[in-house]
Amino acid sequence: MNLALPAVAIRLEKTKGKPLQSRFGGQPMVPAGFTWPEHPDGHYLFVGQINFAELPDGPGRPTELPTSGLLSLFYGFDDDDVIFWRDENYFKAFYWPATSDLHELQAPHRWVTDSRGLLFQNSIDIPRHEELRKDWPVDFDALCDWLEALEKSGDLPRDYLLGRPSWDSLGYDPTPDLEEYPCSSHWRSLLTLQSHEVFNWCWQDGARLMAFVEDDKLRTKDFNRLLVDCG
Template identity: 45%
Template sequence: MNPNILKEFINTEAELSPHKDYLKSITKPSVDIAFLNRDAEAHESRVGGSPLVPKNFVWPTHIKGEYRFLGQINFSEISYPLKVLPESGLLLLFYAYDENDEIFWGSDGYVIGYFYPDVKDLSLYEQSPAQYKAKKMVFSYGEEIPRHEDLRKDWPFDTEILADLPYLQDYREDYMLGYPSFCTLGYDPTPKGDWMSLLTLRSYEKFDWCWHDGDKLMIFIENEKLKKADFSNLKADAG
């Protein structure tokens, strides 16, 4: 979310202002995402359309059918001092889809990623089973505090106040890094071990995204693999 909006929220809420130091200590940087109402160019960060791929790319499949293209992130468009992310290169993300909803979003391989360091060597996949026109994805710097009591065990205040966060001006619910955000889960969806939140996305009817009956999709990556720009092993949850 917008750092200035978050700061104002903390400073003006009577229950939170005495805990500024605590909240500062648990604040994580994020990359807020917005989708523009215009078509995207081939090399741009976007959702939908056809992905940029290397020659002889084979569209991924799973036991129930084909993966769907979720979107692509051109890291050179993220101009913020977040050294944990690659400075350049293109990440393609796909999710397992089947018409009968038999594929569980928590299963291994529900979301898969392909990373290509050199964008200029890629071209549009001509046979792509695109579901909708590509829409431009844009980024802004953000900061996140945990939005759910299940994400920590050391809260020094009543966490019910966190329910007001979605009503803040310029509040973003689609973002990279930070903490995972969810609607209906009653637990921390981050996998056990050295994992971190990579991407959080809402359900969108216009993109035919319906995660857990209209909730959110959360994608996770191991810390050490992200440092190496290795997106070969991702995990997901929804709710």
């Protein structure tokens, strides 16, 4: 239990997401006056939105996440792979505390996928990679088969909020550190997403995307700066 961190598992529904519902794909809901973000080397594509009011209450709900409001997520894309996922402007997030006056915004490009609604489940996450700890209290090699089985069964989700990052091919902890960003506070995992063919997501050859936020900024609901790694 000392290894565990609170997390929120994300499950895809089979049905199309409603306008203000948490969902991946489709068109974003935005306030009046919002313009689609522009990238100098390509386009921003809509990842999806998290309606924090839909996160389940009760024991295990992470206290760091907002209890209301909508988080809208976009990522940089171009046909020639000029945009790199570790660029600071790769992943953009916009948070709106109120949802009553939001409207649907049509993308200014052709890369739009059908939406799928999301369901959430309060969960816990444990480190899935040896690189995530320097003081393992157990034999990590003995856990590997068990961790793999938990992922295959869905008990350890591959799409989730908070917890720790998880990856397919990296050999290092991707969490940003203070040496690389000396003016920052502590960074933590905000969102981990697997590649999904239905949304045309192929994070580094079909691996996973991991987005990080500063701990102090998360507590103040400031999502303006997210850093990303993929693998």
